[in-house]
Amino acid sequence: MTPHNPAPRTSEAGRTPAPRASGPAPAAPTLRAFDAAPALRASDADRDRVAAVLSEALATGRLTSVEHADRLEATYNSVTVDELVPITRDLPDVDAPASPGVAAGRQEVTAVFSKVVRGGRWVAGRHTALSATFGALIVDLSDAVLPGREITLELTSFCGKLIVRVPENAHVIDEVSGLFAKRHISGGLGGEGGPVIKVVGRATFGKIIVARERTDWNLPDKP
Structure with missing residues (x-):
């Protein structure tokens, strides 16, 4: 009698289970992926990625x-x-390695018992925190590279002086408060197409000044 060879076991569905796919996960879509859907309306996030x-x-x-x-x-x-x-x-492309000169989404500049000046062609963060404590911090944004059309400056002055120069065409939104302090913000609308700079924070026993002109409030001249 010929011996009977049992058939190989199969899955409950009657089929041998298929091998699992291996390999890296699909890459996240980049700006090049926009070509696949040209009719889509652009979002604020899409515009910000291009601006970056x-x-x-x-x-x-x-x-x-x-x-x-x-x-x-x-x-x-x-x-x-x-x-x-x-x-x-x-x-x-947007997913290429970033240049060392490009700032992250948040940036901090501080002056503690010292004087710090930041100016020239530097890259500001989308949210930049500026702090002066028993010192002076002077920041010039007129030639800075902004990561988008809108940025936020978080200003903190405690027994210190904090001076910021913004581009002359900037639209400045003033939300700074003060306690026993001096504050002067050149707010309001700027020129057409200028950046929107939202200024928040607090001055306590100190001074916060946001100006448009280089000659105002002892802002340093450009080299």
């Missing part, structure tokens, strides 16, 4: 200040995703 790429390109010398301003204006005037694609087509 433009800021990096300006900081690394890939764009001039005029080119950066033109492309940034086009970015925030874009309604659909397909309008955003050409703006960064000739620049490194």
